[in-house]
Amino acid sequence: MNGKEKKVFSKEALANITKKHGKWVKGPLAQWLVKVPERKKGFHTESGIPIKEIFTPKDIKEIDYIRDIGFPGEYPFTRGVNPSMYRSRPWSVRQITGLGGPAETNARMREQYAQGVTRMGGILDCNIYAAYVDPDDPEFDHLYGIESLGRTGYIATNLRDYEELYEGIPLDKVSVASMLGHFSQRETGMIFALAKRQGIPLEKLNGISQNDSMQLFNGNYYPAFPPEYELTLALDLVRFCSEHVPKWNCLSMAGYNRQEAGLNAYQEIGVTIADAATFIQEGIKFGIDAEKFVPMISFHWGFTMDFFEQIAKLRAARRMWAMLTRERFRIKNPAAWKMRFYLETSGSCLTAQQPYNNIIRVAIQAMGGVLAGANALHTASFDEALCAPTDFSAQLSLRTQQIIEHETGLADVVDPLAGSYYVEYLTNAIEKRAWEYVDKIVEMGGSIAAIRKGFFFRETQQACLDIQNQVENGDKVIVGVNRFQDEEKIKPSLYRGSKEAITQALARLQQVKKNRDHEKVSAALHRLQERVREGGRGSMEATIACCEAYCTFAEMNRAVKEICGVYSLAGDSILSR
Amino acid sequence: MKRSNRKIRVLIAKCGRDGHSRGATVVTAALRDAGIEVIILGMHRTPEEVVHASIQEGVDIIGLSQMDGGHMAIFRNVAGLLRERGGKDILLMGGGVIPEDEMAELKREGVDELFGPGTPLKEIVRYVKDSVRQ
Numbered sequence: 001m002n003g004k005e006k007k008v009f010s011k012e013a014l015a016n017i018t019k020k021h022g023k024w025v026k027g028p029l030a031q032w033l034v035k036v037p038e039r040k041k042g043f044h045t046e047s048g049i050p051i052k053e054i055f056t057p058k059d060i061k062e063i064d065y066i067r068d069i070g071f072p073g074e075y076p077f078t079r080g081v082n083p084s085m086y087r088s089r090p091w092s093v094r095q096i097t098g099l100g101g102p103a104e105t106n107a108r109m110r111e112q113y114a115q116g117v118t119r120m121g122g123i124l125d126c127n128i129y130a131a132y133v134d135p136d137d138p139e140f141d142h143l144y145g146i147e148s149l150g151r152t153g154y155i156a157t158n159l160r161d162y163e164e165l166y167e168g169i170p171l172d173k174v175s176v177a178s179m180l181g182h183f184s185q186r187e188t189g190m191i192f193a194l195a196k197r198q199g200i201p202l203e204k205l206n207g208i209s210q211n212d213s214m215q216l217f218n219g220n221y222y223p224a225f226p227p228e229y230e231l232t233l234a235l236d237l238v239r240f241c242s243e244h245v246p247k248w249n250c251l252s253m254a255g256y257n258r259q260e261a262g263l264n265a266y267q268e269i270g271v272t273i274a275d276a277a278t279f280i281q282e283g284i285k286f287g288i289d290a291e292k293f294v295p296m297i298s299f300h301w302g303f304t305m306d307f308f309e310q311i312a313k314l315r316a317a318r319r320m321w322a323m324l325t326r327e328r329f330r331i332k333n334p335a336a337w338k339m340r341f342y343l344e345t346s347g348s349c350l351t352a353q354q355p356y357n358n359i360i361r362v363a364i365q366a367m368g369g370v371l372a373g374a375n376a377l378h379t380a381s382f383d384e385a386l387c388a389p390t391d392f393s394a395q396l397s398l399r400t401q402q403i404i405e406h407e408t409g410l411a412d413v414v415d416p417l418a419g420s421y422y423v424e425y426l427t428n429a430i431e432k433r434a435w436e437y438v439d440k441i442v443e444m445g446g447s448i449a450a451i452r453k454g455f456f457f458r459e460t461q462q463a464c465l466d467i468q469n470q471v472e473n474g475d476k477v478i479v480g481v482n483r484f485q486d487e488e489k490i491k492p493s494l495y496r497g498s499k500e501a502i503t504q505a506l507a508r509l510q511q512v513k514k515n516r517d518h519e520k521v522s523a524a525l526h527r528l529q530e531r532v533r534e535g536g537r538g539s540m541e542a543t544i545a546c547c548e549a550y551c552t553f554a555e556m557n558r559a560v561k562e563i564c565g566v567y568s569l570a571g572d573s574i575l576s577r
Numbered sequence: 578m579k580r581s582n583r584k585i586r587v588l589i590a591k592c593g594r595d596g597h598s599r600g601a602t603v604v605t606a607a608l609r610d611a612g613i614e615v616i617i618l619g620m621h622r623t624p625e626e627v628v629h630a631s632i633q634e635g636v637d638i639i640g641l642s643q644m645d646g647g648h649m650a651i652f653r654n655v656a657g658l659l660r661e662r663g664g665k666d667i668l669l670m671g672g673g674v675i676p677e678d679e680m681a682e683l684k685r686e687g688v689d690e691l692f693g694p695g696t697p698l699k700e701i702v703r704y705v706k707d708s709v710r711q
Contacts (some may be wrong), residue, residue: 126645127593127595127647129594130594141650142624142650142654143592143593143623143624144593144647144650144651145646145647145649145650147646147649148593148645148647148648148650150646151645151646152644152646222621223619223620223621257596261598261599262599351694352674352694353695385674385694385695386676460602461602461605464599464603464606465602465606465607465610468603468607468698472697472698472699478695482697496676497646568619568620568621574618574630574633574634575629
C-alpha cells in the first residue's frame with residue numbers, strides 16, 4: 001500500500017473541498033465580513049500559532065491515522081496511554097496539600113483519605129527544604145522570617161516531623177508525592193526512611209518524586225547546586241528506585257514549573273522533553289538500565305486558559321515521547337513509550353482580583369485536562385493567588401473534579417476531540433515547533449550546555465513578557481484584571497499560617513537535636529559528602545541514612561553544598577565586585 | 578552625575594527560598610524596555626546582599642518580590658539595613674503575595690510602594706520613573 005491511500009481523505013474529496021472552500025472564502029465569508037468585520041486583526045493561540053476562521057480536512061491532509069493518531073494504549077499513544085482510559089479507571093485525584101505544622105497537613109490528608117483520595121501530594125515549606133539554616137537558628141528569622149513558616153508548605157525539618165505528617169496514612173496503601181525538583185533526594189529520603197521505620201518494604205511503595213532538577217535552571221535564576229551535580233543526585237535517586245522501589249515514579253518531568261515560569265505551550269513540552277532526553281542519555285552513562293528506568297519517568301504538565309492549544313499540547317507531547325523513546329533511544333519496553341502525566345491547573349492563571357472567578361477557571365482547565373487524557377489531576381484552589389488554600393477552598397477544588405467525573409459524561413469516551421480538524425491541526429503545529437526546540441537544545445550540546453549558555457532563561461523571559469504584553473495591551477483579556485474590574489465586594493478568608501504550629505515545630509526540633517545520636521549524625525553527613533564527592537552513586541542510601549539519624553534538611557543541604565558549591569546565573573558577579 | 582542625566586537604576590531580587598520568579602522576570606523586562614537600567618541580583622538573596630549590592634551599585638530603587646510569606650521580616654530587615662548602612666535615599670518597592678493589611682502595615686513602616694498580583698506593568702514603570710525624577 002502506498003502512503004497516499006492511507007491518508008484520511010481521498011484525493012478527489014480533498015480537491016473538491018479545496019474548490020468549495022475557495023468559493024466560500026470569496027463568496028459568503030467575504031460578503032459577511034464586509035457587513036460584520038472580525039473583532040480583531042488576526043487570531044493566534046497564546047503561543048502565537050495562527051488560527052483561521054475554520055479548519056477543514058485540508059489542514060490535516062498529511063495525517064496518517066494509524067501512524068499519527070492510532071488507538072489508545074497503542075503507539076504513538078496520541079489518544080491516551082490506556083486502551084479504555086476513564087471508562088475503566090477514572091483519572092487519579094491528587095490534591096497537593098501543605099500548610100502549617102505537620103499535624104495540620106496530616107489532618108487534611110486524613111480527611112482526604114477518609115473521602116477516598118488515595119493519591120496525595122505534600123508541599124514542604126520552601127524556607128525549609130531549600131535552606132541552609134534550621135528554623136531554630138537565630139539567623140533563620142533574619143534571612144527568611146520565622147512567620148513565613150507553614151505559609152508555603154508544611155513545617156517538617158526532620159524524620160520526627162514526617163512521622164507526625166503521615167500518622168494514620170498507610171504508606172503502602174496511598175501514593176504520596178514529593179513535589180520538589182532540586183532537593184528531591186532529601187525529601188524522598190525522609191519518606192523512604194519513614195516506610196522503613198514502619199516496617200513497610202520499599203518495593204510496596206508507590207508514589208512520586210518530582211526529582212526533575214533540570215527545571216530549576218530552565219526558567220529562572222534559582223541558585224541550586226551546579227547542574228552536573230544536580231543531575232547525578234537526581235540520577236542516583238532514579239538508580240536507587242530502579243533497584244529497590246520499582247513502583248515509585250522517581251522522575252516526574254515538571255513541564256508545569258517551566259510553563260509557570262513563563263514558557264509557552266510548545267516551549268514547555270519541547271524543553272521538558274529535551275531535558276528528559278538528557279536524563280535518559282546521562283542515566284545510561286550513569287549505568288542504569290534504560291529498559292528499566294525509562295518506564296519510571298512520568299510527566300507533570302500545566303493547563304492554562306488557552307483551551308484547545310493546551311489540549312493539543314498534551315496530545316502532541318504523548319506522541320513525541322513515544323517517538324523519542326522508541327525511535328531515538330531504541331528502547332524496547334513498551335511501558336517506556338507511554339507518557340503518563342499528572343496535570344495541574346495553572347496557578348499563574350489565578351487572579352487575586354475577584355478571586356471567586358478562579359473557581360470557574362479551574363473547572364475549565366480541569367475539563368481540558370480530562371479531555372486531553374490526564375492520568376492524574378490536581379485542581380487548584382480559588383484563593384491561591386492570595387494565600388495557601390483554606391479548608392473550604394481545598395474542598396471546593398476536590399468537588400470540582402468529582403463533578404467533572406460524575407456529572408458531565410467526559411469520562412465516558414476516550415479522546416473525544418481526536419479528528420477535530422482544528423485540534424489535529426494544532427496538535428501537529430505544536431509538535432512541529434516543539435521538535436524544533438528539542439533539536440535546538442540537542443545541537444547546543446544538551447540541556448546542561450544550554451543552561452550554561454543562558455538559553456533557557458532568555459527564552460523564558462521573552463515568552464512570559466510576550467504573554468504579559470498581550471495582557472497589557474488588552475489583546476488577552478483577564479476578567480477582573482484588565483476588563484470588567486469592579487470594587488471588591490467579597491473577600492475570602494485567608495490562610496495566615498499558625499503561630500502555634502511554629503512554636504511547636506521549634507520545640508520539637510530542639511528536642512530532636514538534643515536527643516539524637518550525635519556521632520551517628522555526623523557520620524551520616526560525612527558519608528553523604530563522600531558519596532557526592534565521588535560522583536553521586538550511593539548518595540541516595542547515604543541520604544536515607546541521614547534521615548534515619550534525624551538529620552535536618554538544612555544539615556543535609558549544607559553538607560552537599562560544602563562539596564559542590566552553589567550555581568547561580570545571576571548576581572554573584574555583582575556581589576564579588 | 579545628576580540623577581536627571583543618567584539612567585534610572587533599579588535592583589531586582591528575591592529573598593527567602595521560594596522559587597516563583599515570574600513576577601520578578603516580567604518586571605525586569607518591562608523596566609528595561611522602558612529604558613531603565615536593571616541589575617538582577619537573582620533569587621535566594623540575603624537582606625545584607627541586597628543592601629550591599631544596592632549601595633555599591635548606586636541604585637535608585639530596590640524591587641523585592643516575595644512569595645513565601647516571609648515578607649514582613651524581609652522588608653523590615655532590608656529597610657533597617659538601608660537606614661543603618663547609609664542607603665536611606667534608596668527607595669524600597671516590592672510585590673508578591675502579600676495580604677492587604679500587611680501591605681498597609683509595611684507601608685506605614687516605610688516601605689515606599691508595594692504592588693499586588695495583577696498590577697499592570699505600566700503602573701510599576703510609572704512609579705519608578707515618577708518617584709526617581711522627583
